Amino acid sequence: MDILRRFASRLAGMLVVLTLSIATPTVIQFYGPGGENSKLASQGVSAWTRAKTAFATVWPEEKGILTFHLHVSTMSFVNDFFSFMGLAIGSIVIAAIVAVPVGTYAAIQQKSWFRTVLPTGFLVSQSIPTYVIGVILILLFSVVWPILPPNGWNSPLCAVLPTLTLAAGNVGYMGKFVQSAVSETMQEGYILGARARGVRKWNIILKHAMKPSILTTITFFAPQIAILLNNALTIEAMFAVPGLAKLFGETASAQGMGLPPGVGMQDQYMVSVVFFIFALVVLVMNLFVDILYRVLDPRIARLTA
Amino acid sequence: MNILEIRDLRVEIDASDGTVHAVNGISFDVKEGEWLGILGESGSGKSITLLSILGLVRGRGRRVHGQAAFAGKELLSMRERQLRGIRGRDIGLVMQDVANGLNPLVPIGKQVMEPMLEHSICTKPEAARRAIELLREVGLPNPEWQMTRHSFELSGGMRQRVMIATAIACGPKVLFADEPTTALDATVQVQVLSLLREIAARRNMTTVMVTHDIGVAANVCDRVVVLYGGMIMETAEIDEFLRDARHPYSLALQSSMLRGSRETGVKSAIRPIPGHARTLWAPPVGCPFAERCLAAQSICHRERPSVARLSETHEVACHFAEEEANHVRSLFT
Amino acid sequence: MSAAYLLDVGNVSKVFRLQKRTVRAVHRASLRVREGESVGIVGESGSGKSTLGRCAVGLLRPDEGAVRFLGTDLTRLSNKQMRAQRRHMQVVFQNPSTALNQRMTVGRNILDPLLIHRVGTRMQRGVRVFELMEQVGLSPEYANAFPFELSGGQQQRVMIARALALDPKLLLCDEVLSALDVSVQAQILALLLDLRRDRGLSMLFISHNLPAVEVLSDVIAVMYLGEILEMGRTEDLLANPRHPYTRVLFDSVLDIPESKAARKALRPLPGEMPSPYEIPNGCVFHTRCPVAQDVCRREVPQARTLDDDRQVACHYV
Numbered sequence: 001m002d003i004l005r006r007f008a009s010r011l012a013g014m015l016v017v018l019t020l021s022i023a024t025p026t027v028i029q030f031y032g033p034g035g036e037n038s039k040l041a042s043q044g045v046s047a048w049t050r051a052k053t054a055f056a057t058v059w060p061e062e063k064g065i066l067t068f069h070l071h072v073s074t075m076s077f078v079n080d081f082f083s084f085m086g087l088a089i090g091s092i093v094i095a096a097i098v099a100v101p102v103g104t105y106a107a108i109q110q111k112s113w114f115r116t117v118l119p120t121g122f123l124v125s126q127s128i129p130t131y132v133i134g135v136i137l138i139l140l141f142s143v144v145w146p147i148l149p150p151n152g153w154n155s156p157l158c159a160v161l162p163t164l165t166l167a168a169g170n171v172g173y174m175g176k177f178v179q180s181a182v183s184e185t186m187q188e189g190y191i192l193g194a195r196a197r198g199v200r201k202w203n204i205i206l207k208h209a210m211k212p213s214i215l216t217t218i219t220f221f222a223p224q225i226a227i228l229l230n231n232a233l234t235i236e237a238m239f240a241v242p243g244l245a246k247l248f249g250e251t252a253s254a255q256g257m258g259l260p261p262g263v264g265m266q267d268q269y270m271v272s273v274v275f276f277i278f279a280l281v282v283l284v285m286n287l288f289v290d291i292l293y294r295v296l297d298p299r300i301a302r303l304t305a
Numbered sequence: 306m307n308i309l310e311i312r313d314l315r316v317e318i319d320a321s322d323g324t325v326h327a328v329n330g331i332s333f334d335v336k337e338g339e340w341l342g343i344l345g346e347s348g349s350g351k352s353i354t355l356l357s358i359l360g361l362v363r364g365r366g367r368r369v370h371g372q373a374a375f376a377g378k379e380l381l382s383m384r385e386r387q388l389r390g391i392r393g394r395d396i397g398l399v400m401q402d403v404a405n406g407l408n409p410l411v412p413i414g415k416q417v418m419e420p421m422l423e424h425s426i427c428t429k430p431e432a433a434r435r436a437i438e439l440l441r442e443v444g445l446p447n448p449e450w451q452m453t454r455h456s457f458e459l460s461g462g463m464r465q466r467v468m469i470a471t472a473i474a475c476g477p478k479v480l481f482a483d484e485p486t487t488a489l490d491a492t493v494q495v496q497v498l499s500l501l502r503e504i505a506a507r508r509n510m511t512t513v514m515v516t517h518d519i520g521v522a523a524n525v526c527d528r529v530v531v532l533y534g535g536m537i538m539e540t541a542e543i544d545e546f547l548r549d550a551r552h553p554y555s556l557a558l559q560s561s562m563l564r565g566s567r568e569t570g571v572k573s574a575i576r577p578i579p580g581h582a583r584t585l586w587a588p589p590v591g592c593p594f595a596e597r598c599l600a601a602q603s604i605c606h607r608e609r610p611s612v613a614r615l616s617e618t619h620e621v622a623c624h625f626a627e628e629e630a631n632h633v634r635s636l637f638t
Numbered sequence: 639m640s641a642a643y644l645l646d647v648g649n650v651s652k653v654f655r656l657q658k659r660t661v662r663a664v665h666r667a668s669l670r671v672r673e674g675e676s677v678g679i680v681g682e683s684g685s686g687k688s689t690l691g692r693c694a695v696g697l698l699r700p701d702e703g704a705v706r707f708l709g710t711d712l713t714r715l716s717n718k719q720m721r722a723q724r725r726h727m728q729v730v731f732q733n734p735s736t737a738l739n740q741r742m743t744v745g746r747n748i749l750d751p752l753l754i755h756r757v758g759t760r761m762q763r764g765v766r767v768f769e770l771m772e773q774v775g776l777s778p779e780y781a782n783a784f785p786f787e788l789s790g791g792q793q794q795r796v797m798i799a800r801a802l803a804l805d806p807k808l809l810l811c812d813e814v815l816s817a818l819d820v821s822v823q824a825q826i827l828a829l830l831l832d833l834r835r836d837r838g839l840s841m842l843f844i845s846h847n848l849p850a851v852e853v854l855s856d857v858i859a860v861m862y863l864g865e866i867l868e869m870g871r872t873e874d875l876l877a878n879p880r881h882p883y884t885r886v887l888f889d890s891v892l893d894i895p896e897s898k899a900a901r902k903a904l905r906p907l908p909g910e911m912p913s914p915y916e917i918p919n920g921c922v923f924h925t926r927c928p929v930a931q932d933v934c935r936r937e938v939p940q941a942r943t944l945d946d947d948r949q950v951a952c953h954y955v
Contacts (some may be wrong), residue, residue, distance in 0.1 A: 345650070346820055346821060347906060348818050348819075375773040382751050460910055460911075461683070462910060463910070490682035490683055490846060490887060491682065491846060491848060491890040491891060492890045492892065492907050493657060493664070493682070494892075495890045495892070495905070495906040495907070496906040496907070496908075498892075498904060499904035499905075499906050500906075502904070508745050516666060517819070517820050518820070518892075519894060520892035520893070520894055521892060522889070523901075524892050524895065524901055524904065525892045526639065543897075544898050546896045547894065547895070547896060547897055547898075548896075548897065557821060558820065558821070559894075560824075561820055561821045561823070561824035562820065562894065567725075575721055576824075576828075576829050577821060577822075577824035577825040577827075578821050578824075579825070580820065581789045581790075581791050581792075583824050610767070616843075629881075
């Protein structure tokens with residue numbers, strides 16, 4: 001019962017954020033430089049009427065908020081959305097698959113060269129900008145050894161390079177974090193306790209150290225999802241993936257070009273829509289992380305029940 | 306019969322600004338079936354002694370020298386794989402860390418079963434059955450239900466009981482208890498102590514208990530080893546220790562043990578020893594206690610005292626052990 | 639009558655709310671501290687002794703009850719008035735390494751309250767810092783050291799010096815010995831005894847270290863699950879504990895026997911302190927009490943005052 005109430009209040013919060021995410025870009029565009037506001041003001045329209053117009057743009061009478069969304073969902077952009085999400089999630093999964101074992105190994109490894117080489121690798125991966133990694137990968141796998149297409153989106157192979165590029169940047173970040181999380185966990189009293197019970201080294205890592213380390217890693221990375229999505233936008237543009245970046249760029253620039261009012265209005269919706277989608281993705285991912293947290297950590301489940 | 310023989314144990318641990326000489330050559334025996342207390346304050350090297358015997362002080366920047374023979378087998382030179390077979394199976398460890406000694410994410414039942422499975426003592430269902438019995442033995446009410454609970458749902462006393470259950474799961478011959486009651490409340494302390502004593506007696510287990518609390522040692526131990534600065538100050542049967550402790554540090558510990566007004570009727574004056582135990586960045590030149598000792602002479606700072614044997618069971622490492630015992634005692638009491 | 643008391647805590651209750659669950663930390667606790675007197679509060683973890691201590695010096699606002707300090711009710715003061723009162727009531731906490739500002743030198747840490755309350759001239763304050771350091775047994779050379787360069791015992795001395803800087807009338811010591819080594823505990827305890835003798839300082843001494851409380855307190859209050867079960871003058875309470883819990887608690891302090899043969903049997907009190915979320919009906923101690931009867935399960939025993947300031951909350955006294 002309590003969980004349901006908690007879930008409902010969470011949903012209500014999400015709705016507020018989503019509404020704001022629709023309203024904010026529209027209002028910004030309306031009041032921003034070169035926006036509708038300055039034009040109307042120069043025509044001598046009163047501030048109150050202008051504000052009403054602004055509201056009407058967010059909430060047009062003839063297309064209620066519902067039709068607006070129905071409208072959105074039928075648009076071509078659904079495809080763009082899925083390619084974008086595929087890229088983002090795929091890169092997280094790949095980064096985690098590499099970072100978790102490598103980071104763990106770096107944390108427990110006693111040999112000194114290993115303790116230097118891996119962290120340096122992580123540092124390099126972190127400090128090279130994603131687009132440089134992208135260029136290097138294109139050079140390697142499309143030019144020097146042409147086995148993968150450098151751009152486009154017409155075969156599954158096309159997804160490989162952008163996903164890898166995005167993942168490569170995250171591996172360092174995540175790996176370094178996993179490494180420090182595992183080293184910290186290995187200092188805990190219960191690890192010493194497990195060793196004193198004669199538990200095998202690998203069982204100590206897998207059964208005792210892994211879960212808490214992953215929990216701290218998730219805690220750290222959940223708020224980073226928005227940043228990750230931003231990176232995904234850059235990479236999309238670079239590999240000419242028809243995703244949200246393309247859509248966002250096109251609609252936003254169409255706005256700036258001062259197209260006729262009918263077209264402009266349509267694109268204004270598009271900007272709002274992309275904004276809305278971003279907000280939605282971040283919210284859903286955070287919700288997912290929270291659920292994951294509940295599943296992994298009995299303390300959360302028990303103490304909030 | 307000695308079940309454990311420690312010879313010239315030395316432990317060095319590298320820290321960021323030097324090497325800590327935590328244990329500086331200690332030797333003692335543990336007789337089968339006895340309850341040995343290792344007494345000392347923090348930094349005296351008592352916990353690290355237990356852990357290094359179990360091979361838990363290994364790895365980069367940590368050096369353990371000397372010998373520790375368990376039932377004739379030399380532990381310190383043993384490979385990790387063999388030593389793992391001894392930890393938890395032949396020697397169990399109860400830790401001080403009540404708050405964090407159990408994994409908060411693993412149900413306690415699994416943690417009690419773990420040593421039996423790791424040492425391939427029995428099958429999983431059998432281990433589960435035995436775990437329930439163990440939880441019952443350590444006094445957890447409704448053990449079947451407790452199996453699925455987590456450590457954060459238990460009180461400090463209950464957690465310590467579970468830790469005792471994990472330590473005795475494989476029926477070890479020796480139990481190491483590292484400050485097992487320090488983190489607990491007074492009434493719980495008595496509960497856990499009497500439980501430990503009961504279990505040790507029933508299972509005929511040899512117990513080595515590290516403690517800073519003379520009250521605890523005096524009530525359960527057969528023999529004590531007093532440590533300071535990683536060296537043995539005094540070894541004695543408990544009766545000898547209570548009646549005739551010779552080392553100034555033993556006397557200081559006894560006098561700094563607070564006693565209420567109940568027995569004496571008047572509030573006894575507290576005469577604390579000055580100073581505090583320091584980290585040893587080099588092995589001590591003279592007696593490690595010399596800088597705090599009220600009876601110290603110049604020789605104490607220069608030369609390590611040799612061990613004086615006052616009886617078959619009573620040894621004191623003090624330059625003045627055999628003379629002026631009463632004079633030294635008067636300084637402390 | 640109440641003017642004779644420095645501190646008069648009357649029927650104080652404090653409830654904490656955690657995620658809709660309520661924890662009854664302190665329930666209708668009353669205690670009084672006379673000028674120059676030291677009152678010890680003992681109890682196991684979760685007994686509410688720290689919460690009561692904090693209510694008593696105005697660090698927490700109780701939900702019910704009054705806290706009269708020199709005749710003023712602290713619960714009715716505004717934050718600003720409270721701040722003015724605070725210089726008369728200082729606190730020393732358990733963990734000096736977190737309670738001291740680690741980025742300030744020892745001298746600056748001790749100087750801090752003097753600056754906050756704008757006491758004296760610059761020169762006078764400087765002199766005062768060295769005076770205080772001497773009083774707590776810290777050599778003046780430590781004034782320019784940082785807390786982390788000091789041992790735990792020395793840091794606790796700095797805490798005490800800082801608490802004494804404003805010449806408080808009341809010192810709350812909340813588990814000040816727990817983080818220290820045995821021999822250092824004795825040093826700090828000796829220091830506190832000296833301070834009491836030399837300055838006539840009144841103290842609220844909260845500790846689970848029973849022998850320390852016995853040594854330092856004129857009056858001891860025994861707490862269990864947020865309630866004061868028994869209170870009385872130290873010698874009297876120890877010689878003749880009335881409440882079953884007091885008896886058990888003081889029995890759990892292990893005496894040093896003369897020899898192995900003279901050991902007394904360990905007689906542990908069975909069971910555990912109930913969770914503060916589920917306070918038992920009737921007497922809070924009835925679930926573990928060796929002499930509990932039906933009436934103990936039904937009715938809450940009222941605290942009754944016996945002779946000599948003795949106060950007991952038990953049906954069978």
